[in-house]
Amino acid sequence: MPELFIGLMSGTSLDGVDGVLADFASSPARVLGHASADFTASLRAELLALNSAGADELHRAALAANALMRVYADVVHSLLRNADVPASGVIAIGAHGQTVRHRPQEFDGTGYTLQLSQPALLAEQTGIDVVADFRSRDVAAGGQGAPLAPFFHQAWFGREDANVGVLNIGGISNLTLLQPGQPTIGFDCGPGNSLMDAWCLQHQGSPYDAQGRWAASGRVIPQLLALLLDEPFFRKAPPKSTGRDLFNMPWLAARLSAFGSAAPGDIQATLAELTALACANDVKRLGAHLREVIVCGGGARNTFLMQRLQALLPQAQVIPSDARGLPPLQVEATAFAWLARKTVRREALALESTTGARGARVLGCIYPR
Numbered sequence: 001m002p003e004l005f006i007g008l009m010s011g012t013s014l015d016g017v018d019g020v021l022a023d024f025a026s027s028p029a030r031v032l033g034h035a036s037a038d039f040t041a042s043l044r045a046e047l048l049a050l051n052s053a054g055a056d057e058l059h060r061a062a063l064a065a066n067a068l069m070r071v072y073a074d075v076v077h078s079l080l081r082n083a084d085v086p087a088s089g090v091i092a093i094g095a096h097g098q099t100v101r102h103r104p105q106e107f108d109g110t111g112y113t114l115q116l117s118q119p120a121l122l123a124e125q126t127g128i129d130v131v132a133d134f135r136s137r138d139v140a141a142g143g144q145g146a147p148l149a150p151f152f153h154q155a156w157f158g159r160e161d162a163n164v165g166v167l168n169i170g171g172i173s174n175l176t177l178l179q180p181g182q183p184t185i186g187f188d189c190g191p192g193n194s195l196m197d198a199w200c201l202q203h204q205g206s207p208y209d210a211q212g213r214w215a216a217s218g219r220v221i222p223q224l225l226a227l228l229l230d231e232p233f234f235r236k237a238p239p240k241s242t243g244r245d246l247f248n249m250p251w252l253a254a255r256l257s258a259f260g261s262a263a264p265g266d267i268q269a270t271l272a273e274l275t276a277l278a279c280a281n282d283v284k285r286l287g288a289h290l291r292e293v294i295v296c297g298g299g300a301r302n303t304f305l306m307q308r309l310q311a312l313l314p315q316a317q318v319i320p321s322d323a324r325g326l327p328p329l330q331v332e333a334t335a336f337a338w339l340a341r342k343t344v345r346r347e348a349l350a351l352e353s354t355t356g357a358r359g360a361r362v363l364g365c366i367y368p369r
Helices: 041-049 057-083 119-126 136-140 150-157 194-204 210-217 222-229 249-256 264-286 303-312 328-344
Strands: 004-009 016-023 030-038 090-095 098-104 111-116 130-132 164-169 172-178 185-191 292-296 317-320 365-367
Touching: 004 057, 004 328, 016 057, 016 328, 030 057, 030 328, 041 057, 057 090, 057 098, 057 111, 057 119, 090 119, 090 328, 111 136, 119 130, 119 365, 130 328, 150 164, 150 172, 150 185, 150 328, 164 264, 172 264, 185 194, 185 264, 194 210, 194 249, 194 264, 210 264, 210 303, 222 249, 222 264, 264 303, 292 303, 292 328, 303 317, 328 365
Parallel strands: 004 090, 090 130, 164 292, 292 317
Antiparallel strands: 004 016, 016 030, 098 111, 130 365, 164 172, 172 185
16 A cells, blocks of 8 residues: 655755655655745745844744745645645655754754754644654764765665765755665765856846856856865865855855956856866765766756766766656655655664764654644
8 A cells, every 4th residue: 555755845045845745665665746836036035044144033034934834835735636645645744944054063062953944834734744853863963964865865776786876966965875785975065056046146137047058158267166166165074064054155255356357157157167076076086986976956957067077077977867767856855755754664864974973863853733
């Protein structure tokens, strides 16, 4: 009989929500449906603003979380309607929430990670149990709280006969190394789409550079690229994670101060090369043996970025994840459906090799319908 879970993901790109309805009665799971919803301009602006200190943050964050859950609920209702499945047929929803701060191991040695969410409201609006707050337990156990998807990557993309890399390029990029007989390794590489998207919005009025055409029209500025790559995060050994707390527009502006006459298109080309090089350098350092790199997230739809990755990794075949059975915009949402199932079944994940946590932990909190 079916074993249905819903996964909901809104990532660092701040473009909206992706949701899947997945059946885990077989292995690998079957995705029965996908739905998405864009953020309104006002909600996107508020979520972005909450990444930085500001006035009346607690009040604004609470209202933004409510608004976010209503978007989540709309996606859930679309999934149920399109699949003709009643809410009672779904075991639980895995709801990631919206990351607005990510500072693990900082300040007091534990640090924190904060995903805006109101899972009780989502349970109220959908009539389905909700699993949320996946990252906090990992941080409490000394981990980075991210990335959490590598074990799902292992379950879906892992092979017994080959070393495979899974490269998720959302707002931030992260890499999973899947090697038969070896621990699963995963970590953040650096900025994914976030800097490119922000620069494109500022200079083109578009929330993203469609297929990377604007970046492809420019020329990389070598001196700027070298300055951007001088960020210490890129030299840090895993486990490591990052977010908009580091890679944001003020970070970029500080490094652009000496390049005031540079053409915006050339800066976009340089930002695309930064993303590609940060990912490729990590593959070369830790996954030089890979012969296949599977790319998911919005970056997989950036034709120019995919071309640059392939050029930088000639020893590997760089392919979008739909070539391996799961479209790029469904991977992360399916991962959180999978994680919700783990939580409901009280199954711990041994995250030492990805987040650096002290041993296996059950992640997430359950909010009954």
